[in-house]
Amino acid sequence: GQSLEQPSEVTAVEGAIVQINCTYQTSGFYGLSWYQQHDGGAPTFLSYNGLDGLEETGRFSSFLSRSDSYGYLLLQELQMKDSASYFCAVREGTGGFKTIFGAGTRLFVKA
Amino acid sequence: DADVTQTPRNRITKTGKRIMLECSQTKGHDRMYWYRQDPGLGLQLIYYSFDVKDINKGEISDGYSVSRQAQAKFSLSLESAIPNQTALYFCATSDPGGEQFFGPGTRLTVL
Numbered sequence: 240g241q242s243l244e245q246p247s248e249v250t251a252v253e254g255a256i257v258q259i260n261c262t263y264q265t266s267g268f269y270g271l272s273w274y275q276q277h278d279g280g281a282p283t284f285l286s287y288n289g290l291d292g293l294e295e296t297g298r299f300s301s302f303l304s305r306s307d308s309y310g311y312l313l314l315q316e317l318q319m320k321d322s323a324s325y326f327c328a329v330r331e332g333t334g335g336f337k338t339i340f341g342a343g344t345r346l347f348v349k350a
Numbered sequence: 351d352a353d354v355t356q357t358p359r360n361r362i363t364k365t366g367k368r369i370m371l372e373c374s375q376t377k378g379h380d381r382m383y384w385y386r387q388d389p390g391l392g393l394q395l396i397y398y399s400f401d402v403k404d405i406n407k408g409e410i411s412d413g414y415s416v417s418r419q420a421q422a423k424f425s426l427s428l429e430s431a432i433p434n435q436t437a438l439y440f441c442a443t444s445d446p447g448g449e450q451f452f453g454p455g456t457r458l459t460v461l
Binding site: 241269270272274280281282283284287326330334335336337338339340341342343345 | 381383385390391392393394395398400406408409440444447448449450451452453454455
């Protein structure tokens with residue numbers, strides 16, 4: 240079966256760096272995506288890793304190790320507006336168009 | 351105008367009633383999805399469609415059905431609503447690269 244594990248909550252201070260880990264178990268793995276969701280809002284896409292290594296997009300970076308079935312999202316220079324839930328999501332199947340989401344990590348950024 | 355729209359945004363209904371949630375998109379994407387989100391939890395895939403003639407069950411399809419009326423429209427039905435179907439429902443599309451775009455959500459309460 241499919242399973243994704245990520246911490247339920249993380250708390251960090253404004254300006255700090257935080258890493259949210261995700262381990263997965265799935266068949267037909269295609270790639271790993273990350274989404275952000277603010278309270279009351281819809282999830283929005285942050286990043287995607289199809290190959291091993293680090294992808295950087297501004298303050299956010301994402302990493303994937305296929306051999307370890309592991310990835311992480313790194314958020315730098317944390318801002319209060321980064322307080323949200325972060326979901327790792329496995330893309331699987333032909334073309335990787337079926338997406339299975341983890342339960343999410345709630346990030347609290349404190350002043 | 352929003353690229354992915356959902357109607358209604360909120361709905362309260364009674365046990366045993368038939369309910370239809372509608373989703374429309376102007377992004378021109380072939381692939382569409384229905385997810386359910388329970389408080390504090392991740393997104394669970396209900397059904398997905400890769401084109402008008404292709405419908406697939408997700409993780410939690412029991413009690414739900416879908417109709418893909420056109421490339422732009424994908425409806426979710428609850429044939430006989432029950433209280434444990436109370437949740438936030440999201441429709442999404444995905445582009446050729448696999449990035450998903452979500453609608454604003456429909457908050458459904460079954461009494």
